[in-house]
Amino acid sequence: MGIKSLVSHSLMIAWKDLMELFRNRMMLLMLVLMPLLMMTMAGFMFPSNTSTSHVSVALVNQDEGYANYPSASATLIAALETMNSSTDMMTTTSASSLDEVRSMIQAGEVEGGIIIASNFTLSLVTGKQGAITIVTDQTNPQMSMLLQIALKEVLEQMGTWLAQQNVQGLNPAVNSNNSLAIVKPYIVQTEGAVLGDFSYFDFIAPGLMAMTVMMSVMTGLPAAISHEREVGTLDGMMVAPINRLSVILGKTLAQTARGMLQGTLILVLAVFLFGVTIRGNILLIFALLLLGVFSFVGLGVVITSFAKDQETAMMVMMALMFPMMLLSGVFFPIQQMPWYMQSISKALPLTYATTALRKVMVLGANVSMITTELAVLIGFGVVMTTIAVPVFKRAMTR
Amino acid sequence: MHAEQEKIISDSWMFPTTYNQLVSILVSGVMIETRNLTKKFNGLTAVDHVSFNVKKGEIFGLLGPNGAGKTTTIRMLATLTRPTEGTATIGGYDIVKDDNEVRKLIGLVSEKIIMYDRLTAKENLWFFGRLYDVPKEVLNERIDELLRLVQLSNWKNSQVGTFSSGMRQRMNVIRALLNMPEMLLLDEPTLGLDPQSSVEVREFVKKINRENKTTIILTTHMMVEADMLCDRIGIIDHGKIIALDTSANLKKLVSGANTTVLELEIANLTTNMVSLIQSLKCVNSVSQDNSTHIKVHANGDESFDTIIDSVRAEKGKINSVKNLDPTLEDVFLYITGHEVRDKADRKIPVRRHKHSMPRSRVR
Structure with missing residues (x-):
C-alpha cells in the first residue's frame, strides 16, 4: 500500500512537471537547441587534421648558396610547397628578416614564421647541419605546435631523402628501397581497435550524452525544487499526506525523462548529422545513461537540501558543474592531464560514466568489459542516496 | 479493531x-x-x-x-x-x-x-x-x-x-x-x-x-x-x-463596561432638545459640534433606545445615527500601544546630516 501510493504520487508529480515543461515553448526550444549547439560546437571547436588550414606563415630565405652547388633552401621550399598544395595548410608570405617576422606577428599579419639561415646550403654541402628557425606566436600555443609538427614532417622527409642520396652516392649498388631501409630502419603504422573512420565526434558524442543526462538531474532537481519552494507551490505538495520521498522521486523522474530526451537527441544528431557509428548495444547505452542518473540523483538532492533559494542552488551547481565538465574527459582525454588532475578526474563519477559509454559506443564493449565503471557508478549512487534521503527529509521540515 | x-x-x-x-x-x-x-x-x-x-x-x-x-x-x-x-x-x-x-x-x-x-x-x-x-x-x-x-x-x-x-x-x-x-x-x-x-x-x-x-x-x-x-x-x-476573546468582548476591553457613543444628525435640532437629552439618566455628556450634529456619551444597555425615543418624542427629525463603537483598531492600539502597521515601516532609514553631505564630497 505504502509503495503503491509512493509510486502513484511520484508519477503524478512527474506528470505535472512534464506538463509544465511541455507548455513552456521557450524551454522546449532550448531543450532541442542545446544538444545541437553543444554537439556542433564541441565537434568543430577542437583542432583536427582537417580543421587547420591556411595558416599564414612568413617565410624568410636568407640562404646565400655556395659556389655552384644547387641551393638547398630552394629544394626545401619546393618540398614545403608540394606538401602545402595537397593539404592547404599554410599560406606563405615572404619576408626579409627575423625582426620583420616578429613585427608581422605582433601586428597579427602572420601566425608564425620560418627562417632559413644564410649558411644553409654551405653547411649542408660541407657536411654540417643546416639550421632552420621557427618563429612562433606565444599567444597561440596550439598554432605554434601545429607549425612545428608540420615543419618537422617536411624536414624529416627532406632529411631522409638527402640521406638516401648520400647512401646511394657512397655505394651505387644500393637501390632506392634498400637505401630507405638503411636510413630509416623502422616504420610505424597506426591501426584502430575497431575498423572504420573516426572523427572527433565519435569521441565527443558519448561524453556529451553522459554529461547532458546527468547534469539535467544534478542541476534540474535543485533548480526545480528550489523554484517551487520560492514560488510557494512546494507547500502544496508538502501539506498533502504523501511520502516526502515521492516529491524527490517524481521530480527525478521528470528530470530523467528530460535528460534522456536530450541524450537521445544527441545520439540521433551524432548518427545522422555527424556520421558517428555506434558499435555497441543501444539498450546498454540507455541503461548506462539511467545508471548515471541514479548515481547523480543523490548529489542533486543534497544540493537541494542545502541551498535555500534558487540563486544559491544555481551557484552551487555551477561550481560543481564546470570542474566536472572539464575534468571528466568529456571534451579532452583525461590521459592528457598531469597526474594530480587525473587523480581528481578519477574521483568524479562522470568520468566513469563517460568512459563506459565511450567504450560501448565506440569500441562496442559489452557489460563484462565495463564492470569497474559500473561498480563505481552503482557505489557512488548508493552512497549518495543513503546520505541524501535523511538530509532531504530534515530539510523539508525546517 | x-x-x-x-x-x-x-x-x-x-x-x-x-x-x-x-x-x-x-x-x-x-x-x-x-x-x-x-x-x-x-x-x-x-x-x-x-x-x-x-x-x-x-x-x-x-x-x-x-x-x-x-x-x-x-x-x-x-x-x-x-x-x-x-x-x-x-x-x-x-x-x-x-x-x-x-x-x-x-x-x-x-x-x-x-x-x-x-x-x-x-x-x-x-x-x-x-x-x-x-x-x-x-x-x-x-x-x-x-x-x-x-x-x-x-x-x-x-x-x-x-x-x-x-x-x-x-x-x-x-x-x-x-x-x-x-x-x-x-x-x-x-x-x-x-x-x-x-x-x-x-x-x-x-x-x-x-x-x-x-x-x-x-x-x-x-x-x-x-x-x-x-x-x-x-x-x-x-x-x-x-x-484572545470574541470581537465584542475585545472591544469592551477598551471602552469599559457598556459605553455607547452616538453621533446624531438632527435636521431640526433645538437647544431644548439638547438639554433634554442631557437630562436623561443614562447620558454622561452631550457635545454639540454644529447646528445639526451632536455627540452623546451614554452608559447602560438600553441607552441607545432611550436617546432615540426622547428625540423622536420631541418630533426631532433624525437624518443619521452613527454608533461610534470602539473598533478592533482601538483594541489593538489600546493593548499594544502602537498601531497595526508593518514592522518594516519603522525601519525606513532617515537621512541624517543633510547638509554635511555635499561638503564631504567636495573634500
Missing part, C-alpha cells in the same frame, strides 16, 4: 479518521490545541510560547501586523515547519509525531498562491486531488462542484497563469477544499485583493464554515476582516498572543 475500521472510516472524507480522534473531538469539542508553541529562527523568536484552543466548527482569527508570527504559527500547524518548543494537536493528532494524520485533516490556503501557472484550472485541482488519493470519479465531480461554487466553471480548461488575482485566490481557496478538510488554515486569504474579491472570498469562507461545519483558523492584519469573519480573535504581536 483498528486496522479494519480505520480503513473503512478513512475512505469517507467528512469523518474523523480514527477512533482516538473521534473520541477526542466528541469529548472535548476542541479541534486545535496548542501549548507553548514556540519557533526560533537563528536566535529570533518568531512565535513565543503561544497557547490557545480552537473549538470544532469555530472560525478563529489570528490578528496582528506583518512579522508578528501569524504565518509561522499557521505553518507549524500545517506541519510545514517544526516547532522549536511546545506542542500542538489537531483533531487529537500531534503535529510532529502524527504529521501525516494531521495532513489528512487539514486544508491550507497559503499566503502565496499554490497553483501552477502553466496548468489549467482542472489540471491543477486534479494534481492536488490525486495527492490526497481522492478516487478519480469522486475527484472529477468535486472539481466541477468546487469550480461552480466560485464561478470559475467557464475557465476550467484555461491555464491559471492567465487568471486575474481574484480568480487565482479563489482557485487557491478551493484547492484547499479538495480533500474536504475538517480544518481549514487560511493565511491572509484576502491579501492583495480588491474590495469586491475580498468580499467574495470572505463570503465563501463563511459559507464553508456554515455548510460543512469546517473549523477555520485564519490570519489577517485587517481589523475589518477579523471583525466580520471570526467567532474569536487572538491578537498576536511580537510572537505572543496578547489578547
